[in-house]
Amino acid sequence: MFNTLRDAAKIGMGAVWLSRENIRKFTDELIEMGRVSKEEGERLCDEIGESQDEYKNKLNDLVDNAVQKALDTSGLARKSEVEELRQKVAELEMKLKSK
Structure with missing residues (x-):
């Protein structure tokens, strides 16, 4: 997984980090x-800037997908799952207090 993330980050890094000013x-x-x-x-400046934006979006998607895949296979709970469990615990505590 680390290699996938590292390789994704290396692809075209120069283009991604060029500022509009450069x-x-x-x-x-x-x-x-x-x-x-x-x-x-x-026109060249505009096209390079647009290509840069597209590449950044693609790179972000690639990294997001790689991270999501790593999380899915790691067995770690997602934030939404933890929050759901917190709500269930709070509901159970309320039921116990009312008895």
Whole structure:
């Protein structure tokens, strides 16, 4: 399980951690060097940002699924299950007090 999480985290980490500011600087440099027009630079910046958002979402889903799978196989109780048991205990305590 650890290997799966580690591998998921490694995939494309550079792209995920690039800030919008760094993406903007990169495209501004391309514009200044004359490699792309201002319009192309803007579009490139937008596309990289959108791709970055999509990748972050996919990575989050992958990690969430891996963690969920690990929890399902670990036998640990979920927060909702613990809360349900607390409510049942509270109900039983109330019944015992009323007798």
